[in-house]
Amino acid sequence: MSPGDLLAIAERIVDQAVANEEIEVACSHGRSTTIRAYEGEVESLTTAETHAIGVRVLADGREGFASAGTLDHDVVTDMLAEARDNARFSQTDPHVGIAQPDGVEAVDIDLWRDGVEATPNQDKIDLALELERRVRSADDRITGVRVAAYGDSVGAFALASTAGITASTRATSSSVSVQALALDGERTQTGYAYDGAREPADLDLDRVVDRAVSQTVDLLGSTKPKTATVDLVLDPHLAATVLGLVAGTLTGDRVLKGRSPFVDRVGETVAATGLSFSDDPTDLRSMGADSHDGEGLACRPVPLVEDGVLKGFLHDSYTGRRSGHGSTGSAVRGTRGLPSPGLHALAVRPGAGTLDELIAGVDLGLLVFTLAGLHSGVNPVSGDFSVGVEGRMIRNGQLAEPVNECTIASTLQRLLLDITAIGGEVVHLPSGVSTPPVVIGGVALSGAA
Amino acid sequence: MALSGGGTFAEVFAEDVQRGSGHFDDGRIESLASSRDRGVGIRVVADQSTGFAHTADLTERGLLAAARAAADAARRSGETTAAVDLETVGTSPGRVAIRPADIDKATKVDLLQRADEVARSSDEAISQVSARYADSRRRILVANSDGVLSGDDQTRTMFSVSCVASGDAGLQTGAETVGLSVGWELFDRYDVEDLARRAARRALTKLQARPAPSGTLPVVIGPGSGGVLFHEACGHGLEADLVKKGASAFAGRLGTQVASPLVTLVDDGTMDDEWGRYAIDDEGNPARRNVLIEDGILVDYMWDGLRARADGRPSSGNGRRQSYRHLPMVRMTNTYLAGGETDPTDIVASVEHGVYVARLGGGQVNTASGDFVFGMVEAYMIEGGKITAPLREGQLIGNGPKVLQQIEAVGNDFAMGPPGTCGKDGQGVPVGDGVPTLKVAELTIGGTAGAGAP
Known part of the structure; x- marks a missing residue:
């Protein structure tokens, strides 16, 4: 039809x-x-x-x-x-x-x-x-x-x-x-x-x-690492996952109902200096690009975090009216469900450096391959974050042994503030997210005693 | 028509689903919704290739077009015409005392409001409440070229309430969910006010919680919700489709000791009223009680029709699909670790320093490696054989086959956990699970506090 x-x-x-x-x-x-x-x-x-x-x-x-x-x-x-x-x-x-x-x-x-x-x-x-x-x-x-x-x-x-x-x-x-x-x-x-x-x-x-x-x-021969504090290196796929979780809490319904760790924090520094991201469905390069949102309003760029400062939230017409900010054209919906505010095309502004250069800059770190248990391990209300991880250790700027059966723990709030480097190469992922690789410093890695 | 392209097996699956739901949030009815789905999926198998087409166009023309598309997709050389005598397979649909569709919506809304009021009035720290009910009636009919003609009428009703508590250390959440394969009589068995109080208490308890430890500790898992761990960490690896592809840690281990002798793991689609119950699976085979692991020995895998036929054995009644738009595959029903002999208080008393997990949340497993992670939704320290301080959320991480070997005690207090939705290859189906209290020698806990002495 x-x-x-x-x-x-x-x-x-x-x-x-x-x-x-x-x-x-x-x-x-x-x-x-x-x-x-x-x-x-x-x-x-x-x-x-x-x-x-x-x-x-x-x-x-x-x-x-x-x-x-x-x-x-x-x-x-x-x-x-x-x-x-x-x-x-x-x-x-x-x-x-x-x-x-x-x-x-x-x-x-x-x-x-x-x-x-x-x-x-x-x-x-x-x-x-x-x-x-x-x-x-x-x-x-x-x-x-x-x-x-x-x-x-x-x-x-x-x-x-x-x-x-x-x-x-x-x-x-x-x-x-x-x-x-x-x-x-x-x-x-x-x-x-x-x-x-x-x-x-x-x-x-x-x-x-x-x-x-x-x-x-690259994960063959993985062992359980020793418990340590490490720098996480996230390639664009993994950066999209983590930053997508954070940005997913910046919706009008969560904020109005007191279910976001970022309630009442517009204008405050919530992330490392240098981190900027927006939702921009008008960027044709994103697989999340669209002309209209789920209520038929025009999609438009919505700034969320600008140089570490929280700029605002995503609204549909209901949360826009209730908050007094108006819709940001951010309604998402399936045909079979009611609209609610959400991300179309998260876009993270690039910094400088390739993934290899980011790895080279880390003393003790972990290049993350997979994150497991995201739906149970991330609480979008409290921000608590504890997930299973597999990857390669980084020692003195070099990729080292593969590890598994371990977890990383932090909070969504901390992860944003602890970003220490943002790469320069943006990848437009099939999920609609466009992001470079990032490094998050000082994260608790739990493994063997 | 479906066999015209030379297929060896053809099946027609018809489905009609009606759903109703109400969601109360932030002090108001957020949505009342209804939905209707009906359609037909047609499957043709030739050798090991499957062609599948589905349609919501229920005219003869629409059905024949779908059959043709499925046959083309599975096309092999030669043509087959087959006359099939359909024989009705007797079934016993679940008993439904009160059809949810017969309940006035005002009554349904009232339940939600009562849950909200009770939760909010239980403590000033409760800052947000949401409550939801959902009911569904799913009628299916399966006919296939083996001559099976069978139907089922499945009703499910669930209710959940979730609270946010605000304290000095931020926000914490607590939830309570119940659901059974019954009608509105669910609420004769559960009092929504009681559920609301329990959800509020969970959130309030966590306000006092300290960070979960990080590192490897003995873990006692409480009765009920811990069943999800065995569903994820062991059950998926016992699904024949994954076993046959070498994507299971349990492949090639039939008849061997895969678990502690204390472990008997069962998948039972016939359990009265349970969330994962049905009369027939979505391939028309009767649900069965299947013992998977008995006293630690791997006895059998779970099978759907396709995998069973290739192995020359009967299906175990585990062929399920999310809807007529999906191909069936091997799925669990109600999966549980059977109760043992030990008094649960003795189990806790046997742990000097460890973690008691009262409630597990969702999890994820890599069936090939057996590695899993699970959220601890409600957990406490065990110190000197006693349950002490509540813990903030953290993840449990381990390996399914290893954990099965490391079960050191199994309690006599078996309980089923809350209703679940199991996801596999993008399809969700309702499942139940359960465990008694049990002790695992060690699991990795991913919290933010130091190991050993938090």
Whole structure:
């Protein structure tokens, strides 16, 4: 279905609004292909078509929501009735409501590439098979590949509301991922790598193969390190993970509800001097780029931390109204869920130096390969941070022995303040985050006594 | 149509799911939501290649198009036409006394409000409360070219309340979650006010907490929520798909001693009312009680239809999928370490200096290496055989196969833990787990205090 078809469905429901009723409808349609290769064969090929609709109704300051995984007329009609019914039992809130147009002009961003639809399935199969073959043959120590996968999707999205907002877009994406295995005595070591782009031709298979292999074999012979205080070196993938966790606490809903360690700290120094980051969906180079947010407002750059000082928070229309700051165009949503403020395209400003130069500058440190247990080990309310880690020790500026079965502990607040170096090479990751490598000084590493 | 491309196995999976949820946060109803999903997934297997297509278009045309797409995806040489006699497999859907859809929304909202009021009034330090209920009814129908025709009607209801307490040392959180494969009668078994008080008390206790130690210490895990450790650290490694790919630390170890003789590990999809219960799995096979490790000896893995067929054995009823949009794979149901003989107070008394984990949070495991990490959501020091000071959150880290060998005591106080959602390859399914009190000789604890004497 085209964005226009979806918009027509959304507008048809919006047109059913009665007096003093606000309605916002989001619709989407997608087609996807997933191919998994295993031992030189296609393990599975999945083709999928999904439809979705989400209906938000506001009446007398009360909000109700309903969603469905089909655009069948009978179900769609039921969903409007369900959303109205849910609103009836909700509570009045003066700030609740759909987004109102705010005059910000949307940047024109084309997220569509023809390559996904133009590439025959056989070529996509070959890509998955090639990825598996290359990882297996890249190094004698690689003993297997758990899975090598190719996936892509084409999708269309439309949103309409009684406030007169209409937005529609279409987008493509494609990705490859692989998990390599290597025997290490009785143990099996694994390494994972992936890449994502708007079409298959832009996927960097060489980089994925190199990373999957090096992440696996460079950890062979890992032992538990001694408990120590170390400098953490995070390559862009890991820096994106850690800084993404911090930036994820800078949302209007967390702040208004007292659930962020950064409540009431705008204008204060919360990070090391030299650290600046923003959410910038208008940067075309980011995979998180978009013209409109999840409520149909124009996406715009939102400064979060500037030279170590907290500048503000991400808002959707609800938290924008309630805080008095207005929406920053930061609503994120799936079609099936209510919008909430969140990150689209986190962008960290580069400093200077390559990853190798950052490593060379560290006396006793750890180059992090994986962080494990992030969803249980990071408390976004208190900021407590304690996660499992694997990587290579750094001694006198040189990479040394691989380590595992250890944890690092700090707080999100401390991690920001303890950044001691920011690299110069920004990588635009498939997750939408764009960041250089960073070094965080003086972190507690727990291992053997 | 699905077998027209030469497939050896074809399956149609139809699903209709209705969900309702309410979320109360920050002193108000944040959202009341409903959802509906229905569709069909069609799977065709030729040799070891699987073709899969799904559609929400339930017209004959839509279904045939999906069947054709799945057949094309699994295409091999030759054509097959197969007439299949479908035979209905008897099932016993869970008993539901009160359908959640029949409960007035005002009643549901009232539960949330009561939880909020009680939690807030329990102490001035409680600065934020959120409460949530979610109910679902999932009806499935499976038909396949082996002649199976089977259906199930699965209802689940859950409730959770989470509190933030503010103190001089910052914010701390505490939560309580219950969920069963039952209807609204869940609230005849659990009192939401009691749950709210318990969540508030957890958050308040942690305000007084000191940093968790760092280093290697003996650990006593309390009954209930510690089951997630065995789900993650051992259960995943016993899933036949991972075993067959060499991505399990338990591959090739059937019949050998993989755990302390005190350990009996069971996966049981038939446990009455438990969160991971069902009558049939998502391939139409009846749920079963499967003993995985018995007195420390590895007895069997868990199997879905695909992996079982390749090995010439029956499925163990562990073929599950998140929805009709997903391929089934080997998944756990209710996984638990069976109770032992020892009095739990004797277990704590046997530890001179260690950590008592009353509640474990989520975790993550690398099934290939067996390495895991888990969050300690509620933990205390053990000093001189007694539980003493509360600890701030920290991570437990270890290796599944090693921990199984290092279990030194198993209590007689078995309990199931809170309901969980297990993620694997991007699919989430409801699971239960449980343990009695047990003692692990040593685990690495990642806290911010020094090792030994915090």
